[in-house]
Amino acid sequence: MRADFDALAQIGATGNGGVDRPSLSPAHLEARAWLRSCIIDSGLEFRSDGAGNHSAYLPCGSQGAPILLLGSHLDSVPSGGRFDGPLGVLAALEALRVVKEQGLSLPFHLEAIDFTDEEGTLVGELGSGALAGTLALKALDSPRGGRQALEAGLQRAGLTEAGIFSAQRDPTGLAGYLELHIEQGLRLMNVQAQIGIVTSIVGISSYRLAFLGQAGHAGTTPMEDRHDAGLAASVFNLAARELVMREFPGCVANVGQIHFSPGAFNIIPARADLALEFRAPDAPILDRLEGALLARARDAAQQFRLELIYEQLDRVLPAEMAPVFQAAIREAAGQLGLKAIPLASFAGHDAQALAPVCPVGMLFVPSVGGISHSPRELTHWEDCVYGANTLLNAVIRLGGKNIKTE
Numbered sequence: 001m002r003a004d005f006d007a008l009a010q011i012g013a014t015g016n017g018g019v020d021r022p023s024l025s026p027a028h029l030e031a032r033a034w035l036r037s038c039i040i041d042s043g044l045e046f047r048s049d050g051a052g053n054h055s056a057y058l059p060c061g062s063q064g065a066p067i068l069l070l071g072s073h074l075d076s077v078p079s080g081g082r083f084d085g086p087l088g089v090l091a092a093l094e095a096l097r098v099v100k101e102q103g104l105s106l107p108f109h110l111e112a113i114d115f116t117d118e119e120g121t122l123v124g125e126l127g128s129g130a131l132a133g134t135l136a137l138k139a140l141d142s143p144r145g146g147r148q149a150l151e152a153g154l155q156r157a158g159l160t161e162a163g164i165f166s167a168q169r170d171p172t173g174l175a176g177y178l179e180l181h182i183e184q185g186l187r188l189m190n191v192q193a194q195i196g197i198v199t200s201i202v203g204i205s206s207y208r209l210a211f212l213g214q215a216g217h218a219g220t221t222p223m224e225d226r227h228d229a230g231l232a233a234s235v236f237n238l239a240a241r242e243l244v245m246r247e248f249p250g251c252v253a254n255v256g257q258i259h260f261s262p263g264a265f266n267i268i269p270a271r272a273d274l275a276l277e278f279r280a281p282d283a284p285i286l287d288r289l290e291g292a293l294l295a296r297a298r299d300a301a302q303q304f305r306l307e308l309i310y311e312q313l314d315r316v317l318p319a320e321m322a323p324v325f326q327a328a329i330r331e332a333a334g335q336l337g338l339k340a341i342p343l344a345s346f347a348g349h350d351a352q353a354l355a356p357v358c359p360v361g362m363l364f365v366p367s368v369g370g371i372s373h374s375p376r377e378l379t380h381w382e383d384c385v386y387g388a389n390t391l392l393n394a395v396i397r398l399g400g401k402n403i404k405t406e
């Protein structure tokens with residue numbers, strides 16, 4: 001697994017310890033091709049689907065048994081780290097190799113899967129959403145990364161929009177989905193735990209907002225006569241922070257992009273476009289936060305005599321991890337003598353897309369300094385191995401449990 005990890009980290013390497021492999025970029029396609037040959041070299045069956053998901057398949061159950069999916073993603077954010085995604089894919093692949101070498105039979109078949117576009121440089125949880133049938137058509141019409149980028153990426157990968165939806169699987173054929181991932185936070189490090197047992201994944205909602213004002217001469221228009229869209233964007237950004245900190249503990253909000261048009265030193269901004277994203281631990285709170293944020297945006301528009309338009313881009317509901325998966329992870333970690341603690345995930349993961357159709361579970365390993373989505377992302381190798389061993393042992397333990405009813 002170490003050799004695989006190091007080889008994969010070379011693809012799209014940025015020279016400062018990170019990788020730059022946005023979804024369906026040439027570097028990401030190279031990583032996918034590498035995985036494909038790695039699967040074939042391991043003597044496992046290679047499978048792919050219309051959404052570009054790549055898998056290693058190991059028939060280790062009886063005929064007609066459902067498939068337990070293990071996996072993660074090989075795409076990265078722009079200038080991201082080596083561990084976010086690849087660790088889960090390679091640990092899943094390693095688990096299949098061990099089960100194959102040991103000739104174990106389980107009540108399910110195993111599939112190690114690399115989901116397409118988890119990070120959302122194009123759409124976000126694209127491959128997992130397509131497989132689960134939870135991907136909305138709208139997500140492709142108005143994707144986070146823009147239509148052009150999506151079309152170009154699909155073309156590079158030889159994929160089509162119609163093909164994406166053909167990746168949907170019958171849920172009765174799925175025993176569940178289990179993923180190893182880095183924590184991307186500090187909670188495990190803070191208590192010196194090696195394993196995080198994920199209890200739920202927060203819900204995430206994203207919006208595009210635009211304040212519409214009037215362009216004007218930046219010198220000759222009196223301050224009180226301006227319809228300055230830039231001011232509303234600034235006020236809203238600060239108001240969103242204060243709102244969450246005062247009234248929504250346990251939630252987060254982010255304005256990740258503000259674009260002023262026409263965009264010049266001497267022109268009053270006629271339009272400000274904002275990218276807004278916010279997260280909450282359960283659906284009712286996500287709804288309340290959404291209402292409160294939009295009210296703040298309307299207030300900002302009114303204050304500066306502007307029009308406000310907005311559209312929701314995506315809404316991923318909070319996902320509960322199946323108790324049977326949490327138990328298997330806890331028991332596996334205990335058996336290996338590792339300290340494991342329960343925690344919620346504030347980052348989105350493919351398990352969210354799959355949660356509506358099958359039982360899902362996740363385990364985390366510590367992130368040094370809590371740093372992620374950065375070339376400085378680091379998980380000590382021994383923790384990676386602890387995570388992979390816990391994943392493998394949890395899979396074997398799941399073999400002794402009744403996943404669908406426990």
Ligand SMILES: [Zn+2]
Binds near residue numbers: 084181
């Ligand atoms: Zn990830």
